[in-house]
Amino acid sequence: MTAVHFVVPDGIDDPGRPSGGNAYDRHVRQGLGSLGWSVRVHAVTGCWPRPDAAAFAALAGVVRKIPDGAVALLDGLLASTAPEVLVPAARRLRLVVLVHMALGHRPAGDTDDTRMRERAVLSAAASVVTTSEWSRRRLLGLYELPPGRVHVAEPGVESAELASGTAAGGALLCVAAVSFEKGHDVLLDALLSLSALPWRCDCVGTLDRDPAFVGHLRRRALDGGLADRVHFTGPLIASDLQSAYAGADLLVVASRAETYGMVVTEALSRGLPVVAAEVGGVAEALGYGAGRIRPGLLVAPGDPGAFAAALGAWLCDDELRARLRRAARERRVSLCGWSTTASIVAGVLAEASR
Numbered sequence: 001m002t003a004v005h006f007v008v009p010d011g012i013d014d015p016g017r018p019s020g021g022n023a024y025d026r027h028v029r030q031g032l033g034s035l036g037w038s039v040r041v042h043a044v045t046g047c048w049p050r051p052d053a054a055a056f057a058a059l060a061g062v063v064r065k066i067p068d069g070a071v072a073l074l075d076g077l078l079a080s081t082a083p084e085v086l087v088p089a090a091r092r093l094r095l096v097v098l099v100h101m102a103l104g105h106r107p108a109g110d111t112d113d114t115r116m117r118e119r120a121v122l123s124a125a126a127s128v129v130t131t132s133e134w135s136r137r138r139l140l141g142l143y144e145l146p147p148g149r150v151h152v153a154e155p156g157v158e159s160a161e162l163a164s165g166t167a168a169g170g171a172l173l174c175v176a177a178v179s180f181e182k183g184h185d186v187l188l189d190a191l192l193s194l195s196a197l198p199w200r201c202d203c204v205g206t207l208d209r210d211p212a213f214v215g216h217l218r219r220r221a222l223d224g225g226l227a228d229r230v231h232f233t234g235p236l237i238a239s240d241l242q243s244a245y246a247g248a249d250l251l252v253v254a255s256r257a258e259t260y261g262m263v264v265t266e267a268l269s270r271g272l273p274v275v276a277a278e279v280g281g282v283a284e285a286l287g288y289g290a291g292r293i294r295p296g297l298l299v300a301p302g303d304p305g306a307f308a309a310a311l312g313a314w315l316c317d318d319e320l321r322a323r324l325r326r327a328a329r330e331r332r333v334s335l336c337g338w339s340t341t342a343s344i345v346a347g348v349l350a351e352a353s354r
Helices: 020-034 053-065 083-089 112-124 133-143 184-192 211-223 238-246 262-268 282-286 304-316 318-332 338-353
Strands: 003-009 038-044 071-075 094-099 127-130 150-152 171-175 200-204 230-234 250-253 274-277 296-299
Touching (some): 003 053, 020 071, 020 094, 038 053, 053 083, 071 338, 094 112, 127 133, 133 150, 133 282, 171 238, 184 211, 184 304, 200 238, 250 304, 262 274, 262 282, 262 318, 274 304, 296 304, 296 318
Parallel strands (some): 003 038, 094 127, 171 200, 171 250, 200 230, 274 296
């Protein structure tokens, strides 16, 4: 069997809604097609992963129309919220759930119901695919799933031109939706303490996830005298995003949670080093250059002082910059393409079909 029904949130092709999960879904769809799979995409409307009754009804309608015995690959943003729809469907369909970020990854408490629902869906699925070894361990620990049914398909990366960089290394780039979870407040606190050093920071990402949070950041930057040095550009796509990477010296990632960190490998594909919070699968994405030298610096999450220290070291130490840039170019050649990701997913789907 080489046919799959791919159930995804509506809008994965919308350039105004960029996300790592959307990019992953698009590349998997294309890669499966290149491998000879017939891919039927079902885009489900709704505010996932916070669906209302209409969204649940839309998902139920899609699942009901998938023929008995078919293989269905479901984005976890939808699947993990909907045991009422999917647990019964698992008796007639071969369900594979693609978990970009476990919805129950936060500490227990108000997530207890979320975990119960996610556990029910993942336990009923024929297989689960996730995007890092860290995420696989997290899922196994949270839900006691059979290890043989949980697979890792790391995000691939497209080839890109090397960024030229500048001698001083002061062009900093953050690519993430501007939100508390992505740690922009931590980044701004770190930058405020480094105002005496020469740098600029472009924060590329959607500004509509949490407008109040964005407004608070803008006010803090203005009050701290950084309004002309910290720029919130909004989302950039295609050539504009490529230009942002090409003009950067360093990627900065202050996230409080990341399953993998696709922006890390996107930066490394251009030879850009990274300063990042060590959360989730970020260390996996960062990897190593020759001699087990990291192509960047990892710091404790949620710690502006640690982040500032790493940035200060980057800006003030010529030898460190040269070493990290060399390691980033070495890591660049070991990155896998999206065809590898698609091949792993195809293998999981083929196993499920049997």
